[in-house]
Amino acid sequence: MKKLSILLLLVCISFTTYAQTAEELKNEIAPKKAQISKLQGEVKALQAKIDALPGWRKGAFGTIGASLSGFNNWYARKAPDANAGNIGVTVNAFANLIQKDFFWRNSGTLNLGWVKLDDKSVAGDEGFDTATDVFTISSLYGKRLNKKFAISALGEYRTTIIDNFNNPGYLDLGAGATWTPTSHLVVVMHPGNYNFVFSSGETIFESSLGAKIVADYTNKYGGLSVKSNLSVFQSYESSELSNWTLTNSFGYTIWKGIGLGFEFGLRNNRQEAAKFQNVALGAEDNELQSYWLFGLSYAF
Numbered sequence: 001m002k003k004l005s006i007l008l009l010l011v012c013i014s015f016t017t018y019a020q021t022a023e024e025l026k027n028e029i030a031p032k033k034a035q036i037s038k039l040q041g042e043v044k045a046l047q048a049k050i051d052a053l054p055g056w057r058k059g060a061f062g063t064i065g066a067s068l069s070g071f072n073n074w075y076a077r078k079a080p081d082a083n084a085g086n087i088g089v090t091v092n093a094f095a096n097l098i099q100k101d102f103f104w105r106n107s108g109t110l111n112l113g114w115v116k117l118d119d120k121s122v123a124g125d126e127g128f129d130t131a132t133d134v135f136t137i138s139s140l141y142g143k144r145l146n147k148k149f150a151i152s153a154l155g156e157y158r159t160t161i162i163d164n165f166n167n168p169g170y171l172d173l174g175a176g177a178t179w180t181p182t183s184h185l186v187v188v189m190h191p192g193n194y195n196f197v198f199s200s201g202e203t204i205f206e207s208s209l210g211a212k213i214v215a216d217y218t219n220k221y222g223g224l225s226v227k228s229n230l231s232v233f234q235s236y237e238s239s240e241l242s243n244w245t246l247t248n249s250f251g252y253t254i255w256k257g258i259g260l261g262f263e264f265g266l267r268n269n270r271q272e273a274a275k276f277q278n279v280a281l282g283a284e285d286n287e288l289q290s291y292w293l294f295g296l297s298y299a300f
Contacts, residue, residue, distance in 0.1 A: 054100055059218075060093035061225045061251040063261030065295025088113035088132060088293040090263045092227050092249050093300075094218060098183075103150070105140045105186065107216070109229070109247065111263065112162060113293065132291050133160040134265065136231075136245075138214075140188060142178045152178035154188055154212065156231065158245070168205050168272070169198040170243075172233060174212045188214035195233050195241070197271070204281045205271050210235040210242065223253040225299055240281050243269040251297035261297025266290050 065088040072081055090111045097104040113132030136158045142150030152175065159169035174193025180186055193212035197205040213232040220226070227249045235241035246266045253259040267289040274284035 054098060057096045057098060058094065059225075059300065060091065061227075061249075061261070061297060061299040062089065062091040063249070063251065063263055063293055063295050063297045064089050065293050083116065083118040085116040085128065086114070086131075087128070088295065090249065090261070090293055101144055103140075103142050103144070103180075105138075105142075107138050107229075109134065109136045110161075111135075111247075111265070111291070111293070113291070130162050132293070133162045134247075134291075135159055135161045140178065140186070140214075142180075148180055150178045150180070152176060152188065152190070154190060154193075154214065156212075156214070158231075166198050167200050168203075168275075170233075171196040171198070172212055176212075184217055184219040186214075186216045188212065188216075193233065195235065204274050206241055208235040208237045208241045210237070223259065225249075225251040225253070240270045243267070243271070245269075251299055253297075253299050257299045259297050259299070260295075262292070262294045264290065264292035 067086045094107040111134040114128035115131045116128040138156040142152035156172040174190035176190030190212040199205040215230045232244040249263040251261040
């Protein structure tokens with residue numbers, strides 16, 4: 001009986017010691033967390049000062065998506081002997097010179113995609129076909145009136161590079177004002193803009209004078225890189241000559257710059273729709289154009 005009492009006493013003492021030790025450790029955690037929070041705030045404030053300094057800001061991130069498959073005598077399929085594949089690559093890059101009295105912002109976007117369905121029973125059904133082909137570069141110069149507004153000039157070029165390079169190609173040149181409410185958001189408002197459209201042979205494409213509006217947002221939230229761009233041209237001559245493109249890119253870094261990426265884009269362009277459908281401008285079925293890509297990403 002005495003031994004049992006001693007054993008129970010030792011067990012109680014053990015639990016009491018553990019409880020006291022756990023409570024003491026928990027009490028030590030709170031001030032540590034407060035210190036970490038304070039240090040994170042100081043680091044954030046220092047980074048904000050660094051971002052506000054004049055000089056170049058450069059960056060890039062991209063996404064690669066791929067899917068490959070092969071079938072041999074797989075009779076459940078309509079094409080039992082076939083190889084299929086889908087490959088997509090996107091790259092977003094920028095180089096911005098920020099000074100007290102002016103800024104010079106440059107950016108480029110490349111999105112390429114290929115698809116393949118090789119039915120071995122059909123002769124000549126081989127190789128990859130182009131699925132997505134987008135290339136855009138822009139350069140914006142602004143002379144500051146104050147911290148948020150500037151008189152600006154913009155040059156933007158858009159085309160495809162795999163198929164039908166510069167056919168069509170779009171070159172916007174214009175001037176007006178730029179609003180920069182934050183270091184991550186740029187809004188361009190150019191009432192004087194000429195939209196040059198390049199194409200070969202007999203074509204329905206026309207150049208025209210109009211207004212250019214661009215909104216570009218680039219930021220990083222921890223391991224998440226975000227870039228969103230809206231480019232609108234509103235023709236003064238006809239709405240059929242107007243167009244707009246919206247692209248959104250996301251890249252989340254998991255390990256040493258490698259992570260997951262997702263990009264999607266929307267476009268409305270009546271001239272492109274009319275050319276593809278081989279009809280006169282105004283007779284086209286102008287449905288919304290779109291693309292998307294999901295895969296591995298890499299941040300530079």
